[in-house]
Amino acid sequence: MKDEIILRKQAVELHLQGVPICDIVHSLGRSRQWVHKWINRYRSVGGDDWYLSISTAPKRSGQRTPRKEEDLVINVRKALAGRRYSQTGALSIMYEIKRMGFHSPSIATINRI
Incomplete structure (x- = not known):
């Protein structure tokens, strides 16, 4: 997981330096969609924890028996x-x-x- 976080930060850092997306993709060995996901996350969330994964689990279960x-x-x-x-x-x-x-x-x- 630590390596994944480093790759996310590198992708955004390279993008901010003006490196084209296709070069970032080839240098990091990730997909174009992955790079765009983390660039967009950086832009929308910002702050210090933009690189952390967001849980996709449901917040509550609507079908749960009381x-x-x-x-x-x-x-x-x-x-x-x-x-x-x-x-x-x-x-x-x-x-x-x-x-x-x-x-x-x-x-x-x-x-x-």
């Missing part, structure tokens, strides 16, 4: 496991949650938890 629902399923599963001769499958958990008066998640969601 924590309260997960806890309810886990607690019901544990309660059913503690009973003698009870079933602890998703269908049994769904039935038990509905019997308690709560809105039950789908069977697929219960299986995932």
Whole structure:
């Protein structure tokens, strides 16, 4: 990673010195798109940390089951496991949650938890 950062800084430094993009590409062994990416990042971000990678991971998961629902399923599963001769499958958990008066998640969601 340290070498990658050095290459990014070199690419921008060479560009600022007026070296043509194609010469930068050949000297660093990188693609033209890569060089343009870091030149554009330098121009737009500036500052001291323009050369650092930006995470492309999602900031939040929109499909995540709410924590309260997960806890309810886990607690019901544990309660059913503690009973003698009870079933602890998703269908049994769904039935038990509905019997308690709560809105039950789908069977697929219960299986995932």
